[in-house]
Amino acid sequence: MxxxxxVIEVPLHCAKCKKKILKICTTAKGFMSLTTHRGEEDRVEIIGEGVDAARITERLREKVNKYAKLVRVTKIEE
Structure with missing residues (x-):
């Protein structure tokens, strides 16, 4: 594969929210690594094989914050 x-834009308001976000992202099937970026637009970058980006975004909206936006999905060529 x-x-x-x-890349998903999601507010990283507090430690509790961040913990929920990490749990949702790291338990996804095919997950390999995760990076968070704070700034004007808080973002989460997930790297994996066969990860369902739409499902992760949907779960973030349900469990953490109504505002979670899927920014992009790109293939990593080896």
Missing amino acids: VQQKI
Whole structure:
């Protein structure tokens, strides 16, 4: 399978929210690594194989914050 990089914009308000976000992202099937970026637009970058980006975004909206936006999904060529 081809690795993919998923970028989701989601507010990282507090430690409790961040913990929920990490749990949702790291338990996804095919997950390999995760990076968070703080700034004007808080973002989460997920790298994995066959990860369902739409499902992760949907779960983030349900469990953490109504505002979670899938920014992009790109293939990582090796």
